[in-house]
Amino acid sequence: MTQEHDKVDGGRRSFIGAAAGLTAATVAPGLILHTVEAAPRSEAVTDKVRWGMLIDTAKCADGCSACVDACDKENGLDLQVKPHGASEAMWDRQRAVWIRKVQVQDNLTGRVTNLPMLCQHCERPPCVDVCPTGASFKRADGIVMVDRHTCIGCRYCMMACPYKARSFIHQVVEEKLTATPRGKGCVESCNLCVQRRDNGETSTACADACAAAGHHAILFGDLKDPNGALSKALASAASRQVREDLNLNTGVRYSSL
Amino acid sequence: MKRIVYREWRIQPERYWGLLAILGAVAGIAGLAVLFMEHEGHWVTGMTNEVVWGMPHVFAVFLIVAASGALNVASIGTVFGRTAYKPLGRLSGLLALALLIGGLLVLVLDLGRPERLIVAATTYNFRSIFAWNIYLYTGFVVIVVAYLWALADRKGGPYSKTVGYAAFVWRLLLTMGTGSIFGFIVARQAYDTAILPPMFIIMSFAYGLAVFILVLMFAYDQDKRPLGDVMLGKLKNLLGVFIAAVLLMTLMYHLTKLYGAKNLGVESFILVNGGIYTALFWVGWVLVGCLAPLGIVYHPVLGKDRNWIAAAAAMVILGGFAAVYVIIIGGQSFPLQMFPGSTILASGFHDGVNGVPASYVPSIPEILLGLGGVSVALIITAVGVRVLQFLPESLADPVVDPHLAT
Amino acid sequence: MANAVVRGLLAVAGLAWALGAQPAAAGENFVAPGSKAAGLTSCVEPTDFMRRNHMEVIKHQRHTVVHKGIRDSKHTLAGCIACHVAPGPDQKPVSVYAEGQFCQRCHAYTAVDVNCFGCHATVPTPPAAGTAAAGDLGAGLVQVPDHGVTAGGERP
Numbered sequence: 001m002t003q004e005h006d007k008v009d010g011g012r013r014s015f016i017g018a019a020a021g022l023t024a025a026t027v028a029p030g031l032i033l034h035t036v037e038a039a040p041r042s043e044a045v046t047d048k049v050r051w052g053m054l055i056d057t058a059k060c061a062d063g064c065s066a067c068v069d070a071c072d073k074e075n076g077l078d079l080q081v082k083p084h085g086a087s088e089a090m091w092d093r094q095r096a097v098w099i100r101k102v103q104v105q106d107n108l109t110g111r112v113t114n115l116p117m118l119c120q121h122c123e124r125p126p127c128v129d130v131c132p133t134g135a136s137f138k139r140a141d142g143i144v145m146v147d148r149h150t151c152i153g154c155r156y157c158m159m160a161c162p163y164k165a166r167s168f169i170h171q172v173v174e175e176k177l178t179a180t181p182r183g184k185g186c187v188e189s190c191n192l193c194v195q196r197r198d199n200g201e202t203s204t205a206c207a208d209a210c211a212a213a214g215h216h217a218i219l220f221g222d223l224k225d226p227n228g229a230l231s232k233a234l235a236s237a238a239s240r241q242v243r244e245d246l247n248l249n250t251g252v253r254y255s256s257l
Numbered sequence: 258m259k260r261i262v263y264r265e266w267r268i269q270p271e272r273y274w275g276l277l278a279i280l281g282a283v284a285g286i287a288g289l290a291v292l293f294m295e296h297e298g299h300w301v302t303g304m305t306n307e308v309v310w311g312m313p314h315v316f317a318v319f320l321i322v323a324a325s326g327a328l329n330v331a332s333i334g335t336v337f338g339r340t341a342y343k344p345l346g347r348l349s350g351l352l353a354l355a356l357l358i359g360g361l362l363v364l365v366l367d368l369g370r371p372e373r374l375i376v377a378a379t380t381y382n383f384r385s386i387f388a389w390n391i392y393l394y395t396g397f398v399v400i401v402v403a404y405l406w407a408l409a410d411r412k413g414g415p416y417s418k419t420v421g422y423a424a425f426v427w428r429l430l431l432t433m434g435t436g437s438i439f440g441f442i443v444a445r446q447a448y449d450t451a452i453l454p455p456m457f458i459i460m461s462f463a464y465g466l467a468v469f470i471l472v473l474m475f476a477y478d479q480d481k482r483p484l485g486d487v488m489l490g491k492l493k494n495l496l497g498v499f500i501a502a503v504l505l506m507t508l509m510y511h512l513t514k515l516y517g518a519k520n521l522g523v524e525s526f527i528l529v530n531g532g533i534y535t536a537l538f539w540v541g542w543v544l545v546g547c548l549a550p551l552g553i554v555y556h557p558v559l560g561k562d563r564n565w566i567a568a569a570a571a572m573v574i575l576g577g578f579a580a581v582y583v584i585i586i587g588g589q590s591f592p593l594q595m596f597p598g599s600t601i602l603a604s605g606f607h608d609g610v611n612g613v614p615a616s617y618v619p620s621i622p623e624i625l626l627g628l629g630g631v632s633v634a635l636i637i638t639a640v641g642v643r644v645l646q647f648l649p650e651s652l653a654d655p656v657v658d659p660h661l662a663t
Numbered sequence: 664m665a666n667a668v669v670r671g672l673l674a675v676a677g678l679a680w681a682l683g684a685q686p687a688a689a690g691e692n693f694v695a696p697g698s699k700a701a702g703l704t705s706c707v708e709p710t711d712f713m714r715r716n717h718m719e720v721i722k723h724q725r726h727t728v729v730h731k732g733i734r735d736s737k738h739t740l741a742g743c744i745a746c747h748v749a750p751g752p753d754q755k756p757v758s759v760y761a762e763g764q765f766c767q768r769c770h771a772y773t774a775v776d777v778n779c780f781g782c783h784a785t786v787p788t789p790p791a792a793g794t795a796a797a798g799d800l801g802a803g804l805v806q807v808p809d810h811g812v813t814a815g816g817e818r819p
Contacts, residue, residue: 041732041733041734041735042733042734042735043733044727044731044732044733045731045732065605068605076788083297083298083300086300090300090305091300092607093305093306093307093607093615094299094300094305094306096306097306097605097606100604100605100606100608101603101604101605102601102603102604102605102606102608103601103602103603103604104596104599104600104601104602105599105600105601105602106598106599107598107599107600108598112602117595117604117606117608126442126443126444128382128384129382129384129385130384130385130386130387130442131382131385131387132377132381132382132385132387132388132391133376133377133380133381133382133388134380134381134382137730139730139731139732140731141732145729147729147730148729148782149725149726149729150373150376150380151369151370151373152368152369152370152371152373152374152376152377153368153369153370153371153373154368154369154377154387155309155310155369156385156387156438158306158309159309159310159442159444159445159589160442160443160444161444162443162444162593162595163444163593163595164306164307164593164595164606164608166306167306168299168304168306168309168369169298169369170298170299170300170304170305171297171298171299171300172297172298172781173781173782176782176783176784176788177784177788178741178744178745178783178784178787178788179788181782181783181784182782183778183781183782183783184298184369184781185298185299185368185369185370185781186369186370186782187369194732195734197732198728198732198733198734199734242595242596243595246443246444372778
């Protein structure tokens with residue numbers, strides 16, 4: 001169990017993290033998870049969990065956009081309006097996208113793969129390294145996100161992200177949701193439905209929508225829970241990281257890719 | 258060597274105020290452009306989620322790189338002990354300050370939330386190269402001001418050597434920091450190489466000196482002060498050496514990227530089939546920015562003609578803009594290689610479908626912002642030389658070369 | 664010397680009076696009629712405390728929410744908005760930063776310009792179905808139309 005734990009964690013852990021890991025190894029992990037779930041919203045997030053995903057590209061259907069639509073609705077991205085006077089072509093490149101469908105073909109074999117691309121929630125995120133103010137940060141539970149209160153809109157994180165996961169808000173935002181504040185001049189990206197995490201919910205909007213559409217391609221869960229569905233799925237089938245050469249230890253993994 | 262007498266820039270008031278009025282008008286229009294962009298948001302610019310840094314960054318990086326290069330002339334006098342360059346030290350320091358301030362202004366005014374500059378000044382992430390640069394830039398300003406004092410004040414004499422060394426080391430660090438902004442980006446194929454920081458240093462030598470030569474020639478011509486062939490000859494020969502070094506670094510940069518299959522995509526994009534970026538690389542960066550000025554400064558006849566020397570310096574500046582444009586915009590335009598060996602057939606977010614690069618067309622407000630930065634740099638220089646004693650009264654041959662005096 | 668002291672004291676007294684008189688001059692209350700807050704005797708803290716310190720408690724809370732995920736504080740901007748938003752003539756909630764509404768009126772009076780609402784919603788928006796937050800924020804939202812009916816009827 002401990003080995004399993006370490007494999008996911010990647011071995012870069014502070015003293016406190018190590019202590020927590022030891023505790024996790026000695027005390028039953030289910031018990032710890034239980035306390036996390038028992039007190040949603042009231043306790044600080046800890047590194048006893050690390051949120052992640054396994055995306056089975058074999059199940060990701062061509063032409064389906066359920067995950068994208070659900071994300072847009074969950075985070076108010078469907079409320080984006082093209083600024084008056086902007087061209088369609090420009091707006092298409094300037095509007096914010098948190099998750100998108102990508103279709104990839106292998107140059108040699110011709111095999112075509114469909115997959116959703118989103119923030120990969122790296123353990124060592126380049127966007128966090130480069131941010132001058134620390135607005136781009138990683139929460140204790142592994143979620144990489146932007147603190148819009150300190151983001152100055154320099155876009156260095158967008159330069160540094162290998163996955164093109166981030167969007168810059170190019171226009172005044174008139175319509176936004178209470179649960180997802182967003183406004184002009186800041187950078188944003190997928191935050192694994194952070195409002196749902198803090199409420200102790202079990203899934204993300206995209207994973208729910210994918211399941212509702214009958215595909216079940218997105219499995220969301222805790223990478224550090226050895227008994228969780230995600231860890232079991234990762235242990236049983238081959239999966240990989242996008243741009244694993246960068247050794248970022250992403251929280252989002254892909255199988256059949 | 259004769260004692261050097263420094264005098265304020267004494268061109269006629271009409272010409273001086275006329276010059277300031279023109280520069281001020283450009284800066285004012287740029288200010289309006291900034292207000293427009295800030296009010297509307299970045300959708301009015303050509304920048305997108307693919308090309309996130311645009312024309313303002315090209316201007317800002319060029320000005321900042323040129324700033325550290327402009328200080329070189331002073332360093333050659335102080336650190337390398339070349340007495341002929343010592344009279345130019347003050348102008349060199351002033352120009353370095355002016356260009357840096359102009360560049361930083363452009364950078365800061367392009368932020369998504371420029372009103373939060375106080376956040377950038379009080380909240381640091383020390384892993385960020387941007388955060389390092391905030392210290393490098395402010396430190397540069399402090400050291401150059403101290404350097405100018407040491408050069409200009411009677412009491413400063415004993416310190417000029419120490420401060421001069423500090424300024425020289427600091428300017429190398431500063432340009433390295435600017436190059437590292439790109440060099441350390443592992444995500445993008447055009448960057449991610451340790452040769453970028455040293456390449457930026459070499460580029461700064463050339464661009465800073467080119468700006469210095471043009472400003473010096475203009476200032477002396479307008480004020481009818483003697484600028485001898487010896488001084489100009491030294492400067493243009495030095496420019497030639499720096500240009501050759503830029504060419505060498507450019508060659509090394511592309512050889513590094515070309516060796517091995519990993520970066521063949523981005524190399525063929527820049528060198529062969531990248532459209533505007535290929536054109537800007539060969540015609541702008543290599544031909545106009547390096548080969549042509551190299552031919553001029555070492556030409557037996559043209560190399561002695563002042564107009565041609567000025568033209569060569571101007572070409573280096575144009576080529577420099579082209580080079581920075583190719584590095585910054587071209588480097589972003591080439592799609593991120595998320596799936597090497599595969600082709601992206603469709604994407605909901607322009608991931609370089611079928612290898613098509615991201616398009617970028619700079620908008621007028623962006624260009625105005627950049628020109629505003631140039632104007633501010635020139636205003637600072639013009640006011641500086643006008644009110645303080647920055648320019649030697651004469652740079653005639655006997656003043657510069659004591660052997661000719663006797 | 665004595666004159667200076669007297670002048671200084673007068674100035675201090677004047678300042679004290681000006682500060683003390685502020686709420687009185689404002690007619691004591693900016694709470695929008697028809698909002699949930701209008702039916703309550705005080706905010707989550709005593710009114711005087713909230714008038715002076717609401718920005719501090721929200722600012723503290725924003726860090727604990729964003730970085731630590733603690734969302735059960737009674738000091739939340741979303742809570743302010745849910746409670747202070749009032750219905751318009753068409754019974755739809757009106758932005759708290761619209762002309763004459765709670766946040767805007769007081770900030771205009773004290774010449775304060777904030778950019779909270781550059782990013783934060785100025786009316787409670789329904790969270791996506793199925794989220795637990797629906798309970799909290801939805802509560803505020805659901806009550807808006809209720810108040811709206813009574814308040815709307817009372818309006819001239």
